[in-house]
Amino acid sequence: xxxxxxxxxxxxxxxxxxxxxxxxxxxxxxxxxxxxxxxxxxxxxxxxxxxxxxxxxxxxxxxxxxxxxxxxxxxxxxxxxxxxxxxxxxxxxxxxxxxxxxxxxxxxxxxxxxxxxxxxxxxxxxxxxxxxxxxxxxxxxxxxxxxxxxxxxxxxxxxxxxxxxxxxxxxxxxxxxxxxxxxxxxxxxxx
Numbered sequence: 304x305x306x307x308x309x310x311x312x313x314x315x316x317x318x319x320x321x322x323x324x325x326x327x328x329x330x331x332x333x334x335x336x337x338x339x340x341x342x343x344x345x346x347x348x349x350x351x352x353x354x355x356x357x358x359x360x361x362x363x364x365x366x367x368x369x370x371x372x373x374x375x376x377x378x379x380x381x382x383x384x385x386x387x388x389x390x391x392x393x394x395x396x397x398x399x400x401x402x403x404x405x406x407x408x409x410x411x412x413x414x415x416x417x418x419x420x421x422x423x424x425x426x427x428x429x430x431x432x433x434x435x436x437x438x439x440x441x442x443x444x445x446x447x448x449x450x451x452x453x454x455x456x457x458x459x460x461x462x463x464x465x466x467x468x469x470x471x472x473x474x475x476x477x478x479x480x481x482x483x484x485x486x487x488x489x490x491x492x493x494x
Contacts (some may be wrong), residue, residue: 311349313339319360323402327357327412327420354417361423364405365430372434382442389435390484393465397480401473406431407466432458448491461487 317338321330332346332353350356371377371392377385396402409416409424416424435458442448450457468483 310339310341310345314346314349314356315359315363318356319364319405320402322357322360322408323396323405324400326408327353328415352417354420357416357420358423361405361409361420361427365427368430368434381447382438382445383447385438386442389438390465390487393469393480393484396469397472397477401477403469403473404466406462407469410466411470431462435462442491450491457491 314335317335318330321334332343335346336343346356350359377388380388393404396404403411406424406428409420410428413421413424432455436453436455439448439450439457439461440454443450443454464483464487465480468480471479
């Protein structure tokens with residue numbers, strides 16, 4: 304029999320991939336159990352409700368992001384390098400079969416998410432906005448970026464542009480994300 308920790312991780316991994324590909328409402332426990340070759344009851348054992356599974360996905364992603372922002376690879380990097388690394392995260396979603404980012408997937412389904420998942424989604428989105436705002440403010444102070452208004456406002460513009468462009472790659476054209484990133488760079492470059 305598989306190690307319970309491995310089964311739980313496999314469930315979260317698969318559910319996250321399904322969420323990024325189809326949205327939270329686009330998959331069921333039956334989808335997970337059939338792919339993993341386990342019974343639905345096994346999924347319910349680890350996650351009694353789909354909301355429990357959704358929260359586990361969000362919390363793990365928050366931890367991953369926090370680790371990424373504070374990790375060795377980010378230490379000592381300039382604000383411009385941090386922003387470029389963030390762009391690469393979005394490019395990875397595109398390269399993974401035109402998946403959307405977790406924030407974009409959850410925000411699209413937000414009104415239909417259970418209340419506890421809505422609260423976790425808000426915390427998740429806030430963590431990204433706070434980090435991006437800090438990076439942008441640091442970059443402006445060091446004369447790496449130029450933009451009007453507050454750093455938080457620019458963070459909202461960048462994150463919504465990236466999320467929207469990632470969504471658009473599915474229906475419009477694959478270059479949307481690359482074009483959005485190029486435009487963000489141009490709009491913030493020091494003149």
